[in-house]
Amino acid sequence: MQMTRMLATTAMALGLAATAQAATVPAGTTLADDQTYTFWLLDAIKSMDPQINTDVEGSDVLRNLFEGLYNEDGNGELVPGVALDHTVSDGGLTYTFNLRDDAQWSDGTPVTANDFVYGWQRLADPANASEYAWYMELMQVANAPQVVAGEMPVDQLGIRAVDDTTLEVTITTPLPYFPQMLVHASTFPVKQSVVEEFGDNWTQAGNLVGNGAYTLVEHQLGERVMMEKNDTYWDAENTVIAQLTALTINDSNQALTRYLAGELDRVDIPAGQYPRLAEEYPDQAKSTPYNCSYIYMLNVGEKGPEALKDVRVRQAMAYAVDRDIIVDRILQGGQRPAYNWTHWAISDFERPALPWADEMDQAQRIEAATALMTEAGYGPDNPLDLRLQYNTSDDHEKIAIAASQMLKAIGINITLDNYEWTIHTDRLQNQDFDMARYAWCGDYNEASTYLDLMTSYSGHNNGEWFNDEYDQVMADSKQAEDPQPLYQQAEGILAAEMPIIPIYHYANVDMISADIQGLPDNNVNNTWYGKDLYRVAQ
Template sequence: MKKSKWSLLLVLGLVLSLFLAACSGGDDGGDTSDDAADDSQDSSEEGSSEEVEQTFNLLNGDTIPTMDSSMATDEFAFQFLGATMEGLYRVKDGEIVEGIAKDHTVSEDGLTWTFELREDAKWSNGDPVTAHDFVYAWRRAVNPDTGSEYGPYMMGGVIKNATEVNNGDVPVEELGVSADGDYKLVVDLANPTPYFESLATFGTFLPLNKDFVEEQGDAYATSTDTLLFNGPFTLDNWESTASSWELNKNPEYWDAETVKLEKQTYQVVKDPQTAVNLYEEGEADRAGLSSDLVDQYSTHDDYTVTPEMTVFYLKMNQTRNEALANVNVRRAISRAFDKQGIVDTILNNGSMVANGLVPEDFYQHPETGEDFRSINGDLVTYDPEQAKEYWEQGLEELGTDSVELEFLAGDSETAKSMNEFIVNELESNLPGLDLTLVQVPFEQRLDADTNMDYDIQFAGWGPDYMDPYTWLNLWLTDGGNNKMGYSNEEYDELVESTKNTTDMVARMEAFLEAEKILFEDAAIAPVYQSARAQLISPKVENVYSNSFGPTYEYKWAEAVAAE
């Protein structure tokens, strides 16, 4: 994602402090959120849903900033949109399953996708969900008058004329989406997009009821009363500043028979210790653990670690300081800090060292099934001796014996520990390097990134859809998320070539080669792939953790009797 959706970290406020840009993350949140929950806990077959109240009591790391699918950019918004709304498809345990669309066909050239919609889907006010609702929502998302951030980002270069509409060059009616009757949606793409099915699960592509949205005007999506739902649950007792709310089973949902949960209650809790206290008291069914609590609870029966698809890295701005324009300086920095020490000591939550960009267990070769990360292997590792060699070569090329740089990072307590560790490692292993640590609130770092007003900064990204393009398009020349002056023509050509073919093997090879170039150029310095540690009640079952889209899926969840 563009600006953090994900509160994917386990440490309270870690995303707030570390996560500059990412698809499923938000600038706040963390381990106290319901989004810090695990897939499920096993239960005995004797545990019957009939014997247990079908209610989860859950915690959230912060308020929900918006429930307008055109304006959502963070994980909390997308999580609750995913629970209360339904698009063409849903994501279940990383697999794409039917939603409003029953099926689809793709033209031979890969440019026209035709979706057959079910006729029994309804909005919570009883109106039918139709193809016109998708057309209206998608047009609204790219209409420049709407001011959506994710509309042009997710649809630009994918749906025909999305960029042109957003730039004001053509009318919104020329966006490549149309209704063929009430229950057939036709989508014309700008380029063949093999991953469009997974992209269509994303929150920006949800339908909207035009009459209702326009009747609400500026008040739309600011409270329960100004929302409609077509998903498994309804959002109740909510307004934009609410610190508590609830989800209730939606009786109008087309597949309501599948939904076992009757209710989920939420309260905002930002402190991990408070969350754990509520869990111990039986007032919460989940609690995320910050690193200092992991040692205390790692032997607890309910302790669980869940891997995530978010990768964190150092961005190195090649335009603000001439030293970072030198590839050997960047190569030195990439190898000069102990990543294992970070994940073992500071995070202590199951996170893994990252030595590439595309995360482990995210994408497999279409022919061999081998994992992307396994194929490309470790592209940059901690190696202080090699780092010094690159450093000395870079200083010689610059004609200096010292370099002064600023390190931009977050300001939470955990972030401060990590920032200080990295700065100390870099200065110790690279003689002559003088780093000034600048620790600021999340929104201030966003501004600095947008204005490229930094030297080195800590950032992260989580996937928007199941394809390596979600990672590798970040570093295209002048790309909206690049913001560090990186440019490599060969890299651009490889990544762009994946948009013009449906040959999945050729796309995979291009992605693999592009990632290698990224690290030959030392454009970024990977740090770790995140995980989260939490306590989960044995009553929680069938809550699926997704590698893209809403972080968690509750449609199939249920409360079961503990052994």
Template sequence: MKTAKSLAVCLISAAVLSSFATNSFAADVPAGVKLAAVQELVRGNGAEPASLDPHKTEGVPESNIIRELLEGLVNQDGDGNLVPGVAESWETKDNKTFVFHLRKNAKWSNGDPVTAHDFEYSFKRAVDPKTAAPYSWFLEMTTMVNAADIIDGKKPASELAVTALDDYTLEIKLEQALPYFVAMTSHTTLKPVHRATVEEFGDKWTLPEHFVGNGAYKVAEWVVNEKIVMERNEHYWDNAHTVINKVTYLPIENQVTDMNRFLAGEIDMTYEMANEHFKRMQKEQPESLKVTPYLCSYYYGFNNKKAPFDDVRVRKALSYAIDRDAVAKYIVGKGELPAYNFAHQKVAGLHFDTPEYATWTQKERNAKAAELLAEVGYGKDKPLEFTLLYNTSENHKKIAIAVASMWKKTLGVKVNLENQEWKTFLDNRRNGNYDVTRAGWCGDYNEASTFLSLMQSNNGNNDQFYNSPKYDGFMNAAMAAVDDAVRADNYRQAEAQLAQDMPLAPIYHYVNARLVKPTVGGYPMNNAEDKIYSKDLYIIAE
């Protein structure tokens, strides 16, 4: 998942997946807690969402909002464990054919029942090339039967092996056994949409006056670049256990502004922390500062199809010259880990060989970087000049200035910094209108493929345009492997190939830090995908 910031679920065995009893997993207010009379929540969200259509989005700001408005087959609890969503139980005998049993009391916000046919329609819509879903590749990664051929235009979307056996039974067939498939269904792209509404209003179905969702909340107001206001969906199947009545999302790109509005009492939960104020907030607002695990990687991507970045020596030179320890410790400084590989170091079951350059001192890396750039013909008499693109954010700006300074001091490189608002940034990156770009990737599930599949040549989010038959081979072998050890070894070789080809420069692996009012109860401290459902929260009386 692309992050506007400067999403991990627990893998569950087939035996555990076989059945979940219907239960209440919404806001669990501890005994003795006095609730505030006004149950309203205001959240900073980093950027104006590009869309509220789950099949038209690819970023974290959008997913945060869609999670409130639409509910998929499964959800997550505060620890990242799978819990029932629209599906109250599911089973599989071989990890290839999955049957989901939908709850009969799930309804859309207009009162229509939510059925298996809604999910069949929605999954086929997501994979249909006519939809142009930026995350259609995710369905291919699930290995749903015929997904790849449909995306390539070789088969119609109707051939996707997703079938409503009846109104409340959904069958999904995969080409390969994936023990973590159910975890993947919590992803934004696999949320359902209301067919009649989509077909009646087209791209305008997401406007507040048209929007029909099946989540705990519904859109009440949307003022572009100002706020999105939601109110409770009285038709939501578990509405009786929802406590928060109103949720407002604010698209605040500047972290200092976000913090100041929090300190002024205007916001209950910021999107993230301004890096330079982290230590001050540790001292002044310790009861409000929340630091949690976050399965995301921060990196700079090179446009591999554009000269001179099509030369691996240029890519390696720029990567080596980034002092990751300095960035992690002094620029962000919230406990982030310097990164010399792509997949987050804490992803479940990941094993990778430490790249040789990671064992060198920074002085040695700088010397090798200068040597490589000189081989290509760049130096003091002919400095390399390019533009570094990043989305509008003070945190990203500070990192960009620091790295540009490192490149100039070490290599004499001239870097032009360009920032763009989120939607424009995504469009230009996707279309290859950049030299070097800031990027972040958050895991859609807790398994190495959620990161490493991004660099496959057939991945729609491979904005670096990296194309390596060797890398694709390792990833294809990993996905086809039945044995966990074989799969892990192929992931290891894939990471080694990335270090050799350097299509991107890993910089650090995230933690998540934000300010949350102590009066916000139920805040999840152990969900490494940072999936926060407002329906699980509540406001405590002061």
């Protein structure tokens, strides 16, 4: 993106994309009387706290209740949020953000630079035990490692309010993609007085004070989230959709049925149904690349099975999975087979050559997998028993059943464990699994958003695979003028060590009501905002 390129001048302002912020309704468009938008959530949202939330669905809600320094437009380009623009010092280590003076909290008080300071300090503070505390380290914020480790007080974090509308951030290494990282919910501001007044209950409807285009009016965990237009939002005049509703429906087929009945405006298309729906509803069925990768994470830590500590077993398991069957016969929605971790559509990324992926067909992989299992001491008379855990979803179940049959062919007996989302993620965080369904959606459009996750300092390396060489490669990438060769080297290490089994790279496969306009169709991150949407008359 243009604005992330470093300019070799002191305090040179970086340009942003077009500054239109809310819904841009073409001239002559007739708007519907009903300006509501109802969308589907597969799972309950674990937290409405920007610094605590870890899942994509939670981020979709938080992006409407809060606003960070920058937003993204439909093409993934950065546009002003609370920050109008920023300057970068010579050397690229100090960012100074100029904040708008008309940003307000939903209680009518001004949003100030101190609100960002407080939010970032909450994220890094070990007392809050945020799984995303490591994000401050990834952003290279000065003193973040020491603050996160409890070795420095939070007020030593490299962020300060120069005045109410000027925010200064100091980083330790120039990162060309640093501004892109600022659209992530963990970097959103939080109002300190509200947190202190309500404590753990500050995110409940009626208590929560946000600075986004919508306010929270109802949250029934596992059922619905309702948000209404926030009249104090700085661009409320151009916000068309008056109400956002998210419905939690664990069954994707039931969700599709409710969409077709008119209860939802957007829903994921269940596995295998895209070809039919695209033919029947060509103006509603959509498939576009999506910055997420689907894997099976292997527990190689102390609590994991002894067998998975053997790299030959891990390699055999990865070889045995036939990704073409999963993508072409089960999913059928434009997804691509994955033989590596980083999504193929990530900007500037090119997957390195991988012999097991590029030089073998599936029959040869099965042959190699069987040989590896024999070398590791397993065979027909000594099969390996493992448990495969996944969160509730018909699609995850179909893939798990298929994978279990593929692994059975090389002497691995799989027992399937299905858990509701919150239990599934709790078990992952506690290393209470053998192998588990996992998916990562990039926090920004750059390969490090995937590759940093597998470092030893990552807050999401739940399989506890730790590799000094890998850590060093990723550390070196932060200093490199061109990090792409190092990213390829990191992917090569993952392919050799196989702590994860790549399955497929996502596509966004949705049914979207034809009268809903303003959703992004050229943003690989699928970052959307209710304020950009509008419903046309039919």
